[in-house]
Amino acid sequence: MPAPLQSPIRILSTHAVLDVMDELGPLFERNTGRRLAFGYDPTNLLRLRIEGGESFDVVIMTRQALGEFATMGVVVRDTCTDIGRSGLGVSVHESARRPDIGTVENFKRALLEAKSVVRSRDGASGVYFDALLGRLGIAEAMRGKVILGPGGRVAEFVAKGEADLAIQQISELLPVTGADFVGPVPPELQHYTVFSAGVGVRSADPDMAKAFIGALVTPAAIALFKAKGLEPITLDVD
Numbered sequence: 001m002p003a004p005l006q007s008p009i010r011i012l013s014t015h016a017v018l019d020v021m022d023e024l025g026p027l028f029e030r031n032t033g034r035r036l037a038f039g040y041d042p043t044n045l046l047r048l049r050i051e052g053g054e055s056f057d058v059v060i061m062t063r064q065a066l067g068e069f070a071t072m073g074v075v076v077r078d079t080c081t082d083i084g085r086s087g088l089g090v091s092v093h094e095s096a097r098r099p100d101i102g103t104v105e106n107f108k109r110a111l112l113e114a115k116s117v118v119r120s121r122d123g124a125s126g127v128y129f130d131a132l133l134g135r136l137g138i139a140e141a142m143r144g145k146v147i148l149g150p151g152g153r154v155a156e157f158v159a160k161g162e163a164d165l166a167i168q169q170i171s172e173l174l175p176v177t178g179a180d181f182v183g184p185v186p187p188e189l190q191h192y193t194v195f196s197a198g199v200g201v202r203s204a205d206p207d208m209a210k211a212f213i214g215a216l217v218t219p220a221a222i223a224l225f226k227a228k229g230l231e232p233i234t235l236d237v238d
Contacts, residue, residue, distance in 0.1 A: 006034060008059045009035070009205060011039070016086055018187040057204065061196070083217060153175065
């Protein structure tokens with residue numbers, strides 16, 4: 001009698017690592033013989049899914065949110081592992097002039113001159129950018145210009161000509177066809193989001209879940225993260 005099929009390892013993840021998972025996932029499946037099933041959403045929506053009782057073996061989200069779930073006893077604390085960080089960047093349509101965003105004043109001018117700017121509605125980058133407009137003193141001037149993108153890659157709006165500028169984590173801007181990555185926001189305004197992975201306390205196969213997290217911190221995986229716009233964790237940055 002053939003052996004019963006094993007259920008896949010269920011992974012809930014932020015979109016920031018989607019491109020990396022597209023490559024690492026199949027490799028892990030070939031090496032282990034276990035299937036993976038991914039569910040992607042911004043961290044704030046992953047929170048709601050988990051709080052609603054959705055089951056998972058591994059979750060990949062912001063470090064802060066993962067730490068909160070570890071404190072709540074939803075994620076096994078000693079499995080929590082930082083896998084990369086991404087700064088905030090800007091993209092425009094591939095045929096558009098690339099604005100100068102190298103200084104705070106030039107970045108501010110680029111925002112004010114744009115007819116529309118898209119940011120994530122629920123992601124960490126969108127929340128930060130919303131506060132940043134107030135810090136720059138242009139929140140009122142930008143009112144009506146900011147488009148709230150749904151979960152996913154907001155640079156798709158500029159690729160389709162529906163916004164002039166896209167503001168999001170660099171790892172989510174780089175893969176979008178039809179959009180041109182301009183560069184990171186100025187260092188004085190930069191905000192890094194650290195992404196971490198942890199095993200769910202109700203995982204049906206915690207050993208395989210731990211093995212998957214281990215595969216995310218190998219030298220080959222780290223090199224792939226870097227190629228996709230995620231930096232290795234070398235500093236304790238929140």
